[in-house]
Amino acid sequence: MPRFDAERAAEGWRRLRVVRFENVGMRYGLGSEVLHDVSFHLAPGSFHFLVGNSGAGKSSLLRLMYLGHRPSRGLISILGQDVTALPRSKLPPLRRRIGVVFQDFRLLDHLSVLDNVGLPLRVMGYPRDKIRTHAGELLKWVGLGERMHAPPSTLSGGEKQRVAIARAVITKPSLLLADEPTGNIDDRMGMRLMRLLQELNKMAVTVVVATHNEGLVARFEYPRLRVADGRLGPDPG
Amino acid sequence: MFARDPDVPLRRDTTSRFLPWLIGLMVYLAALLVAGAIALDGAADRWDRAITGTVTVQVPAASEAAEAGRRVEALLDLLRQTPGVAAATAVPPEGLAKLLEPWLGPGAASAGLPLPGLIDVRVEERSRIDFAALSAKLAEAVPGTAVDTHELWAGRIVALARSLQALAALIVGLVAGAAVAAVVLSARAGLSVHREAIELLHLIGAEDSYIAGQFGRQALDLALVGGFLGLFGALATLLFLSWMARGIGGSLLPELTLTAWQWAGLLALPLVAGAVAAVSAWLTVVRTLGRMT
Ligand SMILES: Nc1ncnc2c1ncn2[C@@H]1O[C@H](COP(=O)(O)OP(=O)(O)O)[C@@H](O)[C@H]1O
């Protein structure tokens, strides 16, 4: 029987990265590069802030992580999969393991709040009643049990944000990406959202929160990744 | 049957609005065409069995029986030498008298009335006899001889009707082509109008086939609505036509009585249109999305 090699196991654990970028460059269409030589790793279960001024490239970096855009150069590996050359047909199963809270929420206005939250399960072919039960539980968790059948357009910014979080986590993703989740809501609601994200992180979900709200960042101990002019640099503090 | 709460609400699109009408028109034309073909088949059958391939030659009456017999013999000789004529037989005077009995009463033949002679001519199938020339030749031999070709017209009317049907089939084909093109264009328009919703579906892990299914199901709905409207329109038209025809009557008029299978065929038209629309939309979306990176 092979002996358990603690040294090698630890090395394996270190090499297992949820996100790995090596010298990644990115451009939109034929435009000039908006991200240059980006290299970083995220360990499983970690919580990171992605900070930087408006226009620095935070959203673009998240976009690469949720497979919304291909890099123009470099290597990206997500959840152990090299996605640089991943064929189109292999994208959906990987995307289902990544939850995204978009800056503009991207809720579908012709569907109820409940159906918006259930959408990721619906595209996976889950039966309708199962989806409804599950989406209903999540809406109660984010404190929107009363608004299930409302159209998203009738919700406040903070409520939409919580619907977006519920939708992002309904597939129990391993990686959760949030773009400016505290963008247009007051501080109290911002803290409440952060607690939801912390709760998820405690359940071993790797979380990345992009924000330019330095005040919010300062209240937490989590490590920061700073983007400036399309480059990822060390964070001075 | 209808797609409930689709993720991509295509039915409100302006490009989707004219689809049911186009498909309705297609099914309307196709249903009339099928009904017409069925009616014509029945009529052609009856006409065929009665009279195809025969003409009648009328020989003017002569005062003497011997003279009448000579005229008929001369014409029979001429006819039998004509290429395309399969057989020529004189109708015997007794037969003729029987034919005329209803008008002239019994004993007309024995009364010594001068009766015209009749010759039955059977024409070979697919022969191209010039009846005008034949008629002139016969009249030259025996002045006053007439060739009655009206039975052949029945065959020609059937042929004409068949070519009208071919034309109608062509038109249905063109409308069907236009309907498929409209489905394809409307799917493409839908992809671009709902670009954001489709991007979201992709980002939460939807396969191209799931999105294509949304388009396919909604195309099916629109086509079924249009298709059944078209079918009901066609049935209403047929009812109206047979109501109009009631007053005319007559065995030459096509009759429309459908067997169960023929009814099933008519009812299947909207379903076929729906299936074609769904598949066209589905394929368009799968192909268009597949070209993205
Ligand atoms: N869809 C796009 N097409 C072209 N350029 C874009 C697009 N989105 C962002 N950019 C550009 O990329 C750069 C980084 O933007 P972004 O990633 O949104 O920054 P941040 O999220 O930090 O504000 C900006 O110069 C912006 O103009």
Ligand SMILES: [Mg+2]
């Ligand atoms: Mg941004």
